[in-house]
Amino acid sequence: MKTVVIGGGFGGLACALRATAKGHEVTLIEKKTELGGRAQVFERNGFIFDAGPTVVTAPFLFDELFSLFGKNRQDYITFIPLSPWYQFYFSDDKTRFNYGGTIENTLDEIEKISPDDVSGYLKLIEHSRKIYKVGFEQLADQPFHRLMTMLAQVPHLIKLRADRSVWKMVSRYLKNDKLRQAFSIQPLLVGGNPFSTTSIYGLIHYLERQYGISFAKGGTGAIVESLRQLMLDVGITIKTETTMVSANISGKCISSITLNDGETLSADNFIYNGDPLFLYQQLLPQSRQKMSIRLKTEKSQRSMGLYVLFFGTKAQYPNVEHHTIWLGKRYEELLKEIFAEKDMPDDFSLYLHRPTATDASFAPKGCDSFYVLAPVPNLRANINWQTEEPKLRKKIIDALDKTLLPNLKQTITSVFSMTPEDFKADYLSEDGAGFSISPKFTQSAWFRFHNRSEVYNNLFLVGAGTHPGAGMPGVLSSAKVVERLLPDSQTDLP
Structure with missing residues (x-):
């Protein structure tokens, strides 16, 4: 056959x-x-950049x-296990939160920010485990091309409150706004808005806890x-x-x-x-x-679009973790603007990837390799990327220069980018959506x-x-x- x-x-x-x-x-x-x-x-001038998934x-x-x-x-x-899995950087007050490794490490980090949320996190993981047992172990590899298959799962979905968003699920267990943001970003990794994505995707918490991040x-x-x-x-x-x-x-x-x-x-x-x-x-x-x-x-x-900025640096930044989530001053409002598919927001949140933290082969000796990913509206929005890309590039470099990557403007090299227009042309993605x-x-x-x-x-x-x-x-x-x-x-x- x-x-x-x-x-x-x-x-x-x-x-x-x-x-x-x-x-x-x-x-x-x-x-x-x-x-x-x-x-x-x-590959650019001795720097290597992974353009796709990195986790x-x-x-x-x-x-x-x-x-x-x-x-x-x-x-x-x-596969090389990482610890921490991510560092969250909150740009409003420069708070850092290391997530991952042993559960004791995570609980210690939570206690630094909000001691009242330590028990809530354990309850969140237990709820995530229940979703994982059904949503991943039982249903992730099962065909859903028949309506009766979906209807048979309705009791499970009701019990797990699949109608609730990831944000509402996380907010049920955590009180601190920073921790709510950190533990609700997972839908963005698969193209969804935490405020509208079904809480079934909350299973990612337990998946990470079960197998770690490598x-x-x-x-x-x-x-x-x-x-x-x-x-x-x-x-x-x-x-x-x-x-x-x-x-x-x-x-x-x-x-x-x-x-x-x-x-x-x-x-x-x-x-x-x-x-x-x-x-x-x-x-x-x-x-x-x-x-x-x-x-x-x-x-x-459609999912949101993605703007990806690649660059090397002629210096190293050993204080930057392998995976960093740089969260801007706005969260829900920013995501509403991105998923509304209308205009380019004035601000952003970022995912910063530094593979040289783990694998030195990604850059020449004494250098670092980076890519920065920013969620942006897809091509249904009225955005002229020829004019907006240079503006967004400058704003991101300025922001990193002032925060995580001091003197970036002096050390940056081999810079290039991808916009939703590239996703449409290179990957045949309708409307340049990052995740269909x-x-x-x-x-x-x-x-x-x-x-x-x-x-x-x-x-x-x-x-x-x-x-x-x-x-x-x-x-x-x-x-x-x-x-x-x-x-x-x-x-x-x-």
């Missing part, structure tokens, strides 16, 4: 491996010159891919390379600089796809690892699409784009825009969903 995987992000790589383990003959095509999708790697929170999901073929992940890639030696690009090598070892065909431009339909199935070089590629199954909005709006015939697909493509709320559609309750599980296409029986979807959602654990889990739905190698298609 032949299977074609369209897109070489983490979801596509995992699907290619899982389909091969089921006995399929697999070909993977990737638009760019290198695999990885959003996990690109840039490993569920290493067992990678271990599974290697164990499918009797191999050990440790023979291909090394960094791959060599960076995220090294993970991609390890999976590429595994794919070659098990006989998967890889074609880069190759992309799908249209599909050829036969009844309720796709018989073949036409590629950018004019070649036609036939298969029994097709797996799409990309933005479902782009798939259904740009690649598949509109006339055959069901009302449910039209509603999702037309009415769904937003993870609201009404855009989760059955309401999300289905892992088995609602239109074509042999088309499967993997990645951020389908169940269970964005982030490396979500995307890798979506590959497990597709594996459950794929026919066995000796089975006829439905």
